[in-house]
Amino acid sequence: MKYRAVIFDLYGTLVDELRYPHRQEVKYQRWVSDTAAALELPVDDFRRVWADTSRQREEGEIRTRKAILAFLCDTLDVDVSDEQLNRAAAIALEYIRRALKPRNGVVETLARLHDEGIKTGLISNCLAETSDLWSSTPFPSLLDASILSCEVGMMKPNPGIYRLACERLGVEPSDCLFIGDGGSGELTGATSVGMDAVLIRAPGDTENGDREDWQGIRISSVEEILSLVE
Structure with missing residues (x-):
């Protein structure tokens, strides 16, 4: 053997893939829009900071969904409520659930x-x-x-x-x-x-x-x- x-x-x-082909790209962009809306962040700002923090997220430096989203908001100097973070974290979890x-x-x-x-x-x-x-x-x-x-x-x-x-x-x-x-x-x-x-x-x-x-x-x-x- x-x-x-x-x-x-x-x-x-x-x-x-999470973003490609086209059907996945549409789902990804919807997730970006829904998550940014839950946090009351401009979509372009959210997308930029999300991309910039890929290493911290994927190497587990920032471990939980909620902590990741809170870090993004801190990076953008935006105050968000615990309820907003929970809502955005739930959106992220469901997006990955459907992908797996x-x-x-x-x-x-x-x-x-x-x-x-x-x-x-x-x-x-x-x-x-x-x-x-x-x-x-x-x-x-x-x-x-x-x-x-x-x-x-x-x-x-x-x-x-x-x-x-x-x-x-x-x-x-x-x-x-x-x-x-x-x-x-x-x-x-x-x-x-x-x-x-x-x-x-x-x-x-x-x-x-x-x-x-x-x-x-x-x-x-x-x-x-x-x-x-x-």
Whole structure:
């Protein structure tokens, strides 16, 4: 067997991306507008500060939904009530809840990998909402290790987050195949520690991250992984 483990990205790989394709972009913009309205913030200001604080949020420096939103308001020097923060936090949680639905074929593919004796893991750059909702999704029972950036204080493409996944799976990087949509330089991050990597680009997905210049294997659905590990 060529690989002892397959490690997946989350958004854009096991579930739809949060912002693309178009249907997700519409949902994202609605979330931005609704959250900004709940906090009585100008949409453009909210969007700008949200983007500027991605590292603090995704590495768990600011841990809870409410604390993240309070920090954004403080950054903009805007006073908000506890009720407003609670309302905005609830909007954020619901947005992520709706996003955490497996793509077609994902559950079956993960189960098949287990049947083949191949371990499965996940590395995701994500926010507190994903961590809070994780146990309510189908994924924990289908994955042998789930590494969420907001819980471990590291983000892809930091080599440490890939090594941590290997440690929890009990494998070496050379034993692993990493599958991702190319965001955050995750594919080059995986290969830098000795993993093989594959780009997944579903129909309608847009170019970003490693995608534009990726010279390695490309697939268009999760099911195609099975032919790569046989």
